[in-house]
Amino acid sequence: MVAFILRRLIQSLFVMFFVALVSFSMFRFVGDPVHQMVGIETSLEEREALRERLGLKDPVVIQFGHYIARAAVGEFGLSYQHQRPVSDMLLERMPATLELALVSAIFSLLVGVPMGVYTGLNRDGFFSKVFLSLSLVGISLPTFLIGILLIFIFSVQLNWLPSFGRGGVIDLGWWTTGFLTLDGWRSLIMPSITLGLFQLTLIMRLVRSEMLEVLRTDYIKFARARGLTNHAVHFGHALKNTLVPVITITGLQLGSIIAFAIITETVFQWPGMGQMFLQAVTTVDIPIMAAYLMLIAFFFVVINLIVDMLYYVVDPRLRVDTGKASGHG
Amino acid sequence: MAEIRATPGRGWVESVRRFFDGDIWYSFTRSPMTMAAGAVTFLYFFLAAFGPWVAPHDPFDLASITLLDASLPPAWLEYGDPRFLLGTDIQGRDMLSAIIYGSRVSLLIGFASVILSLVLGVGLGLISGFVGGAVDAFIMRVAEVQLSFPSILVALLINGVLRGVLDVQNQADLAYAVLILSIGLSNWVQFARTVRGSTMVERNKEYVQAAHVIGISPALIMWRHILPNVLGPVLVIATIQLALAIISEATLSFLGVGLPPTEPSLGTLIRVGNDYLFSGEWWITIFPGAALALLVLAVNLLGDWLRDALNPKLR
Amino acid sequence: MPLLEVENLVVEFPTRRGTLTAVNDISLHIDEGEVLGVVGESGAGKSMTGAAIIGLLEPPGRVASGRILLEGERLDNLPYEKMRRIRGKRIGAIFQDPLTSLNPLYSVGYQLVETIQTHTDMTPTQARARAIELLTEVGIPAPERRVDQYPHQFSGGMRQRVVIALALCVNPRLIIADEPTTALDVSIQAQIIALLKRLCRDHGTAVMLVTHDMGVIAETADRVAVMYAGRIAEIGPVREVIKNAKHPYTHGLMGSIPSIGHDNERLEQIPGAMPRLTDIPVGCAFNPRCPHAFDKCRTVRPDLLPVEDSWTACWLYDGEAGRTIEASKTLVAATKADALLERNHG
Numbered sequence: 001m002v003a004f005i006l007r008r009l010i011q012s013l014f015v016m017f018f019v020a021l022v023s024f025s026m027f028r029f030v031g032d033p034v035h036q037m038v039g040i041e042t043s044l045e046e047r048e049a050l051r052e053r054l055g056l057k058d059p060v061v062i063q064f065g066h067y068i069a070r071a072a073v074g075e076f077g078l079s080y081q082h083q084r085p086v087s088d089m090l091l092e093r094m095p096a097t098l099e100l101a102l103v104s105a106i107f108s109l110l111v112g113v114p115m116g117v118y119t120g121l122n123r124d125g126f127f128s129k130v131f132l133s134l135s136l137v138g139i140s141l142p143t144f145l146i147g148i149l150l151i152f153i154f155s156v157q158l159n160w161l162p163s164f165g166r167g168g169v170i171d172l173g174w175w176t177t178g179f180l181t182l183d184g185w186r187s188l189i190m191p192s193i194t195l196g197l198f199q200l201t202l203i204m205r206l207v208r209s210e211m212l213e214v215l216r217t218d219y220i221k222f223a224r225a226r227g228l229t230n231h232a233v234h235f236g237h238a239l240k241n242t243l244v245p246v247i248t249i250t251g252l253q254l255g256s257i258i259a260f261a262i263i264t265e266t267v268f269q270w271p272g273m274g275q276m277f278l279q280a281v282t283t284v285d286i287p288i289m290a291a292y293l294m295l296i297a298f299f300f301v302v303i304n305l306i307v308d309m310l311y312y313v314v315d316p317r318l319r320v321d322t323g324k325a326s327g328h329g
Numbered sequence: 330m331a332e333i334r335a336t337p338g339r340g341w342v343e344s345v346r347r348f349f350d351g352d353i354w355y356s357f358t359r360s361p362m363t364m365a366a367g368a369v370t371f372l373y374f375f376l377a378a379f380g381p382w383v384a385p386h387d388p389f390d391l392a393s394i395t396l397l398d399a400s401l402p403p404a405w406l407e408y409g410d411p412r413f414l415l416g417t418d419i420q421g422r423d424m425l426s427a428i429i430y431g432s433r434v435s436l437l438i439g440f441a442s443v444i445l446s447l448v449l450g451v452g453l454g455l456i457s458g459f460v461g462g463a464v465d466a467f468i469m470r471v472a473e474v475q476l477s478f479p480s481i482l483v484a485l486l487i488n489g490v491l492r493g494v495l496d497v498q499n500q501a502d503l504a505y506a507v508l509i510l511s512i513g514l515s516n517w518v519q520f521a522r523t524v525r526g527s528t529m530v531e532r533n534k535e536y537v538q539a540a541h542v543i544g545i546s547p548a549l550i551m552w553r554h555i556l557p558n559v560l561g562p563v564l565v566i567a568t569i570q571l572a573l574a575i576i577s578e579a580t581l582s583f584l585g586v587g588l589p590p591t592e593p594s595l596g597t598l599i600r601v602g603n604d605y606l607f608s609g610e611w612w613i614t615i616f617p618g619a620a621l622a623l624l625v626l627a628v629n630l631l632g633d634w635l636r637d638a639l640n641p642k643l644r
Numbered sequence: 645m646p647l648l649e650v651e652n653l654v655v656e657f658p659t660r661r662g663t664l665t666a667v668n669d670i671s672l673h674i675d676e677g678e679v680l681g682v683v684g685e686s687g688a689g690k691s692m693t694g695a696a697i698i699g700l701l702e703p704p705g706r707v708a709s710g711r712i713l714l715e716g717e718r719l720d721n722l723p724y725e726k727m728r729r730i731r732g733k734r735i736g737a738i739f740q741d742p743l744t745s746l747n748p749l750y751s752v753g754y755q756l757v758e759t760i761q762t763h764t765d766m767t768p769t770q771a772r773a774r775a776i777e778l779l780t781e782v783g784i785p786a787p788e789r790r791v792d793q794y795p796h797q798f799s800g801g802m803r804q805r806v807v808i809a810l811a812l813c814v815n816p817r818l819i820i821a822d823e824p825t826t827a828l829d830v831s832i833q834a835q836i837i838a839l840l841k842r843l844c845r846d847h848g849t850a851v852m853l854v855t856h857d858m859g860v861i862a863e864t865a866d867r868v869a870v871m872y873a874g875r876i877a878e879i880g881p882v883r884e885v886i887k888n889a890k891h892p893y894t895h896g897l898m899g900s901i902p903s904i905g906h907d908n909e910r911l912e913q914i915p916g917a918m919p920r921l922t923d924i925p926v927g928c929a930f931n932p933r934c935p936h937a938f939d940k941c942r943t944v945r946p947d948l949l950p951v952e953d954s955w956t957a958c959w960l961y962d963g964e965a966g967r968t969i970e971a972s973k974t975l976v977a978a979t980k981a982d983a984l985l986e987r988n989h990g
Contacts, residue, residue: 030493140626218744227732256479281489
């Protein structure tokens with residue numbers, strides 16, 4: 001187990017290194033950092049001095065080393081556009097994005113898994129067909145379109161829910177939360193549905209196909225032959241065996257939910273990191289883009305490690321590596 | 330998880346069933362849904378090809394647009410004008426024509442970027458699977474890292490970088506290239522992984538070994554012997570990727586980093602119309618949105634059907 | 645009254661291009677404590693018969709007609725829930741592949757306790773004690789420790805012992821054993837068969853032993869049914885069927901078994917292959933491969949007829965045709981049969 005986790009850690013480090021390389025290349029080679037930092041009236045000498053001071057004249061490898069060292073302590077430089085430290089800007093906006101991502105992930109799991117189980121068990125049932133058709137529609141509707149439709153129905157026509165922003169937010173000093181006010185929750189409903197719907201359809205289809213696969217296995221047939229109740233066969237034996245792939249994909253999806261939030265945040269003017277990233281892309285504000293990329297990669301790596309640990313809880317074959325297949329005949 | 334699964338070999342009943350299920354055309358004619366999707370897709374292709382001749386108005390002909398016709402609702406509503414079936418936007422442009430022109434752009438960019446991902450992915454996949462070793466490890470690692478990020482984020486990053494490098498703000502005609510590149514480059518991984526997998530299987534088969542022994546060049550072996558074997562899965566992926574590429578393009582345009590309002594795709598139309606959602610001119614957004622959803626849905630249905638028909642086990 | 649009676653059972657598979665008949669009008673019975681061997685090539689319908697008896701035909705397969713009775717009670721038309729209570733409790737099952745029959749995510753003890761508690765009122769502690777007892781009985785060393793281990797920690801043979809323990813855990817009256825040794829190493833096959841035989845004798849459990857291995861049948865069964873293309877070709881006491889085979893197909897099967905002490909002998913094979921269910925020949929299904937086929941075989945389907953101590957479905961024994969199978973062939977089969985039968989009831 002330790003060896004396995006260690007191997008995954010090394011893989012994660014590789015991913016981080018690679019992303020850092022991309023991020024650094026963007027930072028260093030797209031546009032001129034000095035040009036972006038100073039005003040037009042800055043003289044050529046002053047620019048050269050700044051170049052020297054920023055270490056832009058060092059060999060590229062050394063610059064990359066410095067970049068990683070600074071990134072490791074959350075230092076990503078100043079935003080071209082806002083002239084503020086990028087890390088401060090990201091930290092300010094992180095709670096909004098993470099709360100949105102969390103609520104959507106829970107929503108998509110709580111709805112997607114039961115729907116997947118249901119459609120897997122009642123393969124030809126009426127509701128299964130309805131769910132499957134709906135899921136295809138769900139996959140075919142671009143996220144932003146779902147958001148627009150929801151706004152059109154629930155904000156413009158019915159006037160039930162707020163169409164933008166986080167609503168009432170309480171500042172805890174290190175974190176701002178919308179979880180503590182009714183208004184905050186009301187504001188969360190549409191964005192989290194919009195963000196979670198795509199993952200929901202994916203999870204549902206995945207659970208369904210895994211269920212169908214598992215229900216065909218010999219051990220399910222044998223479980224039935226032992227006279228176990230349908231409940232035990234379906235939920236005790238079948239569902240548990242679908243968990244490993246479901247955990248994998250869900251983990252990956254959680255990572256992408258945070259990134260997918262870019263679109264949802266734009267539609268609902270949600271003050272999160274994604275919205276900031278998009279503004280950075282529009283204005284080619286490279287430090288923000290680079291930092292955002294690193295941050296997403298970091299989230300991704302952390303989630304992956306958690307997923308790996310979950311495997312051990314679910315699958316005994318990974319847990320025990322002693323006494324393998326001992327005994328004979 | 331592969332080893333948990335039951336080994337195949339449910340005997341001939343299963344193989345008989347699989348044989349019948351593998352009948353591609355039969356499954357097409359049997360599913361009305363698939364046939365409808367095929368018809369809708371064909372309609373879009375037709376409109377895309379002959380748009381300028383079919384559309385009732387030319388949305389880019391400034392001479393024919395007057396502000397007098399601005400913000401007209403669809404023809405069947407009060408104040409609707411029979412000349413403009415789906416209404417007009419705030420500049421007086423016919424929505425139906427704008428949608429036809431927009432679909433044309435969406436399909437064009439969708440196709441171009443899928444072709445780019447396909448060529449790139451299949452090529453890298455073949456090389457990766459056939460050459461193996463360090464080359465394979467490198468390509469697959471890059472693929473893995475890229476796959477960790479949603480393709481829309483990758484597309485946004487590439488988009489941002491390209492715009493930084495190319496200074497697109499001043500060159501609107503570059504928008505097409507930037508879009509195709511950013512979508513195409515963000516979606517090659519699926520192709521590469523599938524092709525690599527099949528290539529590694531095929532590479533060790535006797536006929537490929539034999540071809541190798543009699544001195545046929547690797548490139549020729551790949552082209553003539555391995556490529557035909559991966560065409561099925563590649564076709565399935567390409568269809569599903571087309572739907573994805575159309576969504577990506579619409580999303581990028583909606584987010585404001587795609588096509589400018591002067592050359593609107595469906596996504597741009599939705600973006601522009603979105604500003605008027607609250608003032609009551611819902612048709613400016615909803616119709617292009619519905620057109621986009623219908624197109625993607627039809628392509629997705631075709632992709633689903635194709636996947637099931639080529640590989641009934643996956644159903 | 646026999647323990648199990650199968651009367652005119654027909655199992656069908658509706659497909660897009662017509663209905664396939666996997667089991668075509670078969671009747672058989674199994675007495676208390678008896679071992680009935682069912683032998684045939686793959687696709688002969690033997691596994692389907694077993695699956696129909698425990699009510700686990702894979703859809704779209706279904707019992708189209710006929711009756712299945714366990715101790716006089718009809719099973720084939722029972723609702724799912726009632727049938728479930730019979731499975732495991734009154735009819736146990738053992739499947740072909742022990743490697744895939746156990747759920748990899750649960751310990752062996754969990755799966756035993758779960759089965760015991762489904763069918764009895766035992767407390768978890770009692771059930772666990774019973775589980776350990778069962779593991780001891782099927783010959784698993786250190787059962788107190790092994791009971792908490794997972795299937796992947798057991799070898800193939802050990803896993804099949806666990807499967808047998810699972811099938812026997814609430815003392816069913818009948819066990820359907822579908823190719824219980826096919827997936828195992830040859831050296832382990834004999835151990836498993838011996839174990840199954842011993843346990844069933846001790847508990848007085850009847851067994852329907854489905855296999856394609858005539859050797860296993862000869863060693864284990866009291867009676868044997870030979871199946872071909874969904875029908876019973878021959879059924880009778882194991883000695884009679886093996887030593888004095890009537891049906892040309894049974895002859896063929898016997899001829900294809902290798903035996904010790906006949907070094908020069910060429911293994912005979914039956915020409916051709918079993919027909920697919922989509923095109924079963926008119927008349928006797930075996931007629932295209934049969935060396936003795938005559939006109940009637942190609943037009944009229946034979947039913948089981950009593951011939952000496954067994955029953956066979958072959959026009960050769962209809963009286964008019966008389967017995968035409970060469971004596972020499974029967975002789976070869978007989979010496980081979982002696983060798984095979986040596987270990988039966990031994």
